[in-house]
Amino acid sequence: MSNQSSMKTPGNDLGPVICVVGARPNFMKMAPILRAMAAHVPPLPVLLVHTGQHYDKDMSDRLFEDLRLPRPDVNLEVGSGTHAIQTAEVMRRFEPIVDTYKPSCVAVVGDVNSTLACSLVAVKKGVPVVHIEAGLRSYDRAMPEEINRILTDQISDRLYTTERTAEENLRLEGIPSSRVCFAGNVMIDSVVFGRSNARSAAETLKVCNADASVLSHPLGYGVVTLHRPSNVDHPETLRALLGVLGEVAARLPLVFALHPRTRSNIERFGLMDLIDPTRMVLLPPQGYLEMLGLMSGATVVLTDSGGLQEETTALGVPCLTLRENTERPITVEQGTNILVGRDRQAILGAVQEILAGNGKRGRVPEFWDGHAAERIAADLYQWLMSGKPQAALKSSTP
Template sequence: MNITLIAGARPNFMKIAPILHAIQKSNSSITCRLVHTGQHYDEKMSETFFRQLNIPHPDVNLECGSGSQAEQTASIMLAFEKELLAHPTDLVMVVGDVTSTMACSIVAKKLGVNVAHVEAGIRSWDRSMPEEINRMLTDSIADYFFTTSTLAGDNLLREGHRQEQIFFTGNVMIDTLRANESRLQQPEVWKVLGLQEKNYLVMTMHRPANVDEEHKLKEFIQSIDDNTQGMPVVFPIHPRTKGILEKAGILMKNIHLVEPLGYLEFNYLVKHAKGVLTDSGGITEETTVMNVPCITLRDNTERPETIDIGTNELIGTAPKRIKPALEKLIAGHWKQGQIPEKWDGKAAERIVEVLSGMLK
């Protein structure tokens, strides 16, 4: 079986790495071609990810770049159609919920190629999020679904898919975390800021709803900065968000802006932190597995298991809710979490077992 595996943005690398490794270790006759659409491409950060996660360089980079939602989707579809015609395959495997996931799935199906979606069936039910549209459209046409939870499988069944198409294999993001936990690296910022174990917070914020509106971003930052009780907050920040903050002229006494970090450095910070504030779905999965308290600055989540049994709390997007959440976290009154079923570092192995079974 020939598989074309798609990566489009930084989160995808964490999801494809264990799948590639599992294919390489298997005794099956599966071959894989890795296609990087170039949807998000920073040469320095990509090189860091390839090296840190031991990912082979892509067989091709389509170099589609950024643009509006429509421009990016069109660019990826045009480039991937040429790629797929030049390099026929038995199966296109997409991961996650970025634009490349949806665009490459459409191209494959138009050319009569089966599609497998890893991390299928998760839903926030918020169609204002581009990622939700990507998930729903991808799942509406995919042939095989690899899920991170039984709830995701139930969502797919309600949408009309058959049980025999759905495989509850676990969470490949956690495969990457487990494989690299012993290799996590203390970043330079640890010494620069004089950080101490469980005596600092980590923050990430990237969703347009939170960072694009200067007034709202200012309220968020001010509320966090005023309520850490002097505890430092490390904020690896995107240059665009940094520009908005600088324009707003916010003076921060506890929040420290740092450059984006590599996978090993960032997760070292998370593992040793008192807690995390984020609007990222993926980070809520990692904090749950590392048993680190997590405050999510969103009104909904596509990963409810991180709330139901994990360490995550969804507090919404009202800045006034930050203070009580931080007080609870810093006082050590946060809930104890558990690890969801099959988040054990073996999801990719199960995926490859399913693929191998298709060859028999």
């Protein structure tokens, strides 16, 4: 069934808002936006385009079900490839969609290759670009996501931020405040929406035929995810991280949801013997509700995921980020997150503090309240109706 809805009001005939999803984090961010656009009075017409950048069919299907995300109107089925090939293929397949549906704007979320690729197509065809989760910066240009973020923000006409410091980042890059709206964090909308339906950790381990005895440890259990190339693509780096995780597991049992890339590299580098199955339970990739349940009950989460940094802050669960930087500094400044990098002493010291009851408590940041998508839908409607997108296009015409 199509997600498009007609919106005919006196003097108004908007084309659809093309909403783009491409990889797992996009699904969590777009689901509440689509609900908010449908609930807005009048509703905003939507065309949901899945680029197929996230190519695991089973995982994609589970995410759509867990988040009650409507099925895409269009699936470009791009699949995997190098950054250049994937970006180019998304652009090639997305351009005819823009030509056919004549959207009022193209809305993109986050920082994956699909985000930049679809934004480039839109701006080159004179279609306004709306970037949700704008202004986040790690200041590490070795990260492909950082390049995607910077370039997408530069060509966007309306930018929605998750935290107030993001607007300062944009200002320093020459983007006027008139194009920016602080709306809050739509990722947290999904946490609030899904928490009551989250799968219990015990149920998840049972379904996976995993040893659930780790859940009865007096200190609880930790959750681990690793997927970034800088952590998992180099044998010595991955060996060192698994060694530290083994030391953590000697104190606190760990549940390790293995990304396919990570599992493949552990096997390829011959590192499986570093994992003690009695202390570290390995799971296949988990659905959104399963991960939400695992994190909700955890003593600590160790991760290199940007999204999990935000989710643990919203849940009030201590998070140790196995990276040297973060594009989500508010999770460190106000939330439960600590940057520990790959430093053995920093990781073990932080775990010890948490187990001693001295873990970072933090607080939930402003507008991380489950209503960010509603604010975005209301502002986007007013912005589209005001004629500002057309004015922005005219001002940028040579």
